[in-house]
Amino acid sequence: MQKTNKFLKIGNKEFKSRLLVGTGKYSSLEVMQKSLINTKCEIVTVAVRRVQGLEHGHKGLMESIDWKRIWMLPNTAGCSNAEEAIRIARLGRELAKLAGQETNNFVKLEVIPDKKYLLPDPIGTLKAAEQLVKEGFTVLPYINSDPLIAKQLEEIGCATVMPLGSPIGSAQGIRNAANIAMIIAESRIPIIIDAGIGVPSEAAQALEMGADGVLINSAIALAENPILMAQAFSKATEAGRDGYLSGRLKENPLASPSSPLDGVISNN
């Protein structure tokens, strides 16, 4: 289904920016702040567990983001089963309240038992999502690029699905484009490509394919110059969306001359 909405609509909120960003792995809070500004993002995800535990890089994080301008997307990173994820989602809602976002019921649902590839558990994700939807959360589940689980999550009331391009932090880009294309074609909710994007052109690729947004963390935070890379991702996301809306030239197995051949003076 072609989605031509001007804004990214998640639940009942609209966003101009289609680039969502993470807050982990930055060399300092100052670099993170400057990078976030350059992304022009309006949604920032925070790991509830890491913020609460004041883990490395997370002390002072809450205070360093302008929550009047940025919509918080609490995430359940570090949860390996549905029960933990539900508990952390509830804490995330309280965190958003503390930041002054009384009506924020968003949660980026991550249920990740696999420490090596950080792949999400589809059964645990579905179970947690069902409960969180019942509790009134706007649920954005992180999933493998599986069209069936994407559809099931849509049917139980998730606000988006967030299929991975490749494993978190791997910078391998979009390794599963065919499956992602199926998810995009079949969904009636926004699709946000989350994880594994390595360079801005891959963010553009996701948007060109018809994804509604991308979520980037490592490729910005761990770039040699994160502040400049943030800007590059912002431009790439916008370019990819414009490319999608413009309607691409269809691929052709044959060449097609750039100038008309009719009326050309013959050699004979």
Ligand SMILES: CC(=O)[C@@H](O)[C@H](O)COP(=O)(O)O
């Ligand atoms: C911050 C966050 O939510 C990550 O778990 C997310 O999946 C981003 O992945 P990359 O770090 O690969 O961009």
